[in-house]
Amino acid sequence: MTMHTTRRAFLAGTGLVIGFAIAPRGFAAEGVPAGGGDALEAMNAFVKIGTDDTVTILSKHIEFGQGPFTGLATLIAEELDADWSQMRAVHSPADDKVYANLAFGLQGTGGSSSIANSWEQYRQAGATARAMLVAAAAEEWGVPAAEISVSKGRISHAGSGKESGFGALADKAAQQTPPAEAKLKDPKDFVLIGKDLPKLDTPEKTNGKAVYTLDVTADNMLVAVVAHPDHFGATVKSFDDAEARKVQGVVDVKQVPQGVAVYADNTYAALKGRAALNVEWDLSGAEKRSSSELAADFSSQIGGSDALEASKRGDVDQAFSEDGTVSLEAEMVFPFLAHAPMEPLDAVFIKRDDGSLDVYSGAQFPAMDQATAAEITGVDPAKVRLNTQLAGGSFGRRAQFGSPYMQEAAAVFAATDGSRPVKHMWTREDDIRGGFYRPMYVHRMKASIDPDGRITAWDQTIVGQSIMGKADLDETSVEGAANLPYAIPNLRVMSHNVALPIPPLWWRSVGHTHTGFAVETFVDELLQKVGKDPVEGRLALLGDEPRHMGTLRKVAEMADWGSAVPEGRERGVAVVKSFNTYVAQIVEVSRGESGMPKVHKVWCAVDCGVAINPNVIRAQMEGGIGYGLGAVLFDEVTLGKGGGIEQSNFHDYRSLRINEMPHVEVAVIASSEKPTGVGEPGTPPIGPAVANAWRRLTGSPVRRLPIVPAGMA
Amino acid sequence: MINFTLNGEEKSFDGDPDTPLLWVIRDFEKLTGTKYGCGIAQCGACTVHLDGSTRRSCVTPISSVDGSEVTTIEGLAGAEAEAVQKAWVAIDVPQCGYCQSGQIMSAVALLQYTPKPTDEDIDGAMAGNICRCATYQRIRQAIHDASDMMEG
Amino acid sequence: MKHPRLSLAGGAAALAMLMLSAGGAWAQEGLKAPAEFDQITDPSARSVALFEEAGKVIQHPRCVNCHPAGDRPLQGMDMHPHQPPVFRGESNIGMPGMMCGTCHGAENVEIVGQAADLKSIPGHPLWHVAPIEMAWEGKTLGQICVQIKDPERNGGKTLDEIVVHMAEDSLVGWGWNPGAGREPVPGTQEVFGELIRRWVADGAVCPTG
Structure with missing residues (x-):
């Protein structure tokens, strides 16, 4: 079957004339939403209007739970004056120009930037489409465009009494010359932005109809899994596939750069075949140190000549040597963390009769994945379509420069003759043991307090891998520490990069996962040491940071801070700015049955500028809190003696469960600032808030995560 | 066979x-x-x-x-299933949505046996269903809402 | 899969014990045969000794894990709380929505191609947690012994019925056939049953402490 292409080229947002390719319909791949069809007219790269009055927005951002389908559709619907009930959303094709994340310069989802970078672009797309519809109506009805109004999906002309839906005018509208720049609404006229509109993707996610990559299927499809080493940096020395090939349903076994691939007629046969493989691994280039050896090595690197200065103000050494100064020191160790999205990584490859290739995947950098698939399979990049699918979570996992996952999946497909579609999937074990972790970090903290109880110096050194693979300072290692929000006169933040064969990656909130914890627990300890209230003490140090203060004041008000706390419980507070969004949280914690922290309640205040959809924002705070809480309580990927990875699945890499979920109350602060992201910023404060409450409850500061030892709860 | x-x-x-x-x-x-x-x-x-x-x-x-x-x-069919799915949609429980089929299967079974579940009953039925997006608070709420819907 | 008491011939059991000899504190030699206690002439002392031998089974994590002191069963040789967190419920078979049978079928099920340290999911048609009055977790062998004899806390059984239960119940027997990747309790159910029978015959005397 061949690709459908819309009948005419269109003017893309960048002003370039680019052929418009939509996801094909009627392919053998079953269950994949067509993403439009011939009955849809493209107004521009982001909006299509159907003859049935539906408005389909093309989301350049992948939907894996953070709500871009709904948020971006809201921006378009607002300026289009559409009715919410007519809105639909699909993933855009892969294209680094047309669908670039304006914050990155290439197509990609991450850094909580989907709404922030699209704020004007998608409204402009909606306003442009509206202008084209109005122009079409003016032409059709022979009336001045200026007299035409649009409201809730109806176009009308009061003078003539003419009225129409969008669909009837879609074809004519698509032929109008779009305005160079359509006028955007004054925010006071918003009717949809700021409302709790129902999410577009909810219904199909409650009836089993939502299609994820793992659900894409095709006639005669092979399922492939790859045997991976249990040491980072290990390679295949040799393998014996005799037993694997005997498994009913196993079709082939091939070595690929990442390991040994087993191809089968169904998933179980592939798993059984993989289990029957006998692979000998070459460990000569592998990491053989254990996690505790790594931590010791990280620690010993502090003060070495490779120190990189991240921030400096005043004279820290001088402050420490002042008479009467008291200092507090701490070393904190943060483990490797797997993202563990519910849907493990996967991709489906279907070679078409015309030599083109369809790839289905939950791509966070679709065009990069497309280029990678093309390069590895040898198919002309122009003939590779990367069809982005709904993904079962990501938390950063699907965003990888150089597309290492796609390299594996494409290599697995490329090792076949291409005559059969191939689904490549990771099991949970491949996921937990697959690297691309939030790196391990060691922080050494030191602060001085003068005789008047003022914090005079802050000295912090952070040791760990550079996520960006840099030799010089990596801002993601020190973000949140280098720009410490607290007004402490003498500040020094240093960084040491560590090179390891364990691939690192951003994990929901990136550097703030550890800097937020280190800064917020240490400042809390200092405040306690000088007898200051955790909220008032922070406020006094945040003089130049009104939005930090706003969220902190709000959360204190919500929690009725200072009121009596139930017997056996303590409260902890933390405030972290990440991705230009400010989040303050207060938690209430007791000692649970197992002797470990039980978090009862979380109050959360968020300032993310204009709130597009407060319900989605609240959901992201709730989810970010639950995700972060599970990690600080339970999670670490460790290397055992000899460097082997110790965890493999949810039985030893624990997820927070419903019985451990605190009740979360969220307040969204009203703001007219430009919107910023909410996917990540809910996560950083929960760990330090819990640790602060726990320290006040038990007297013991948390210096090492996770808090709960393995097997304790 | x-x-x-x-x-x-x-x-x-x-x-x-x-x-x-x-x-x-x-x-x-x-x-x-x-x-x-x-x-x-x-x-x-x-x-x-x-x-x-x-x-x-x-x-x-x-x-x-x-x-x-x-x-x-x-x-899935029946009064509990209808109530659960309606309650799920009403407060937008899903985020990525991948775990939600399993969540709903457990929630429906819970309500079939326990039409008026307490929070403890909900923990008992649902603690085996992981949601990495941590939509747990809404799952709990939606189960209570579904229970109310069936009663009302 | 057949039930263990029938399928585990003595030789196979011995082999299993041998293979496990490198394991933890519980992986000792099998159970001593009851006859080895004949040299003890005092019936009371012999009864205690027989029960202490049977205690190698009774206090094995394989047994105690499902005789928890709380509402959650335990797992593994380290007896950590069961994951996922399952609660006993009114009938000791879990709670509506997540019963024991949600995961545990009629037979042990081999897990293929997943976690290397989780080779099987245990199974039995009547898989359940022992009632709370039969909790063994955290108790001494003497306390467990007294409890086993107490009809209020042993399901209303006479001592003869206890003997039959220990010797023949197939859920008890699961301890000797716990599925791949799981250390069985020592000996055989036959020997264990005989130890209990002789213990009763000698007066069902409990160890002190």
């Missing part, structure tokens, strides 16, 4: 009898609402109803299903 009913339809399977029900449903019957998440009964994404009770299909060999009735999210 293994015979069973799937969402009310007679089915048979003559492949490897050790094949987990999960893969029979997904790979052979092409019903993809039931998800793979862990393969070891830790996450609950693969939950189905087997003869009226929840069952993790990833640890259920098809050989043990002979003569049984299997219901998946696609075949």
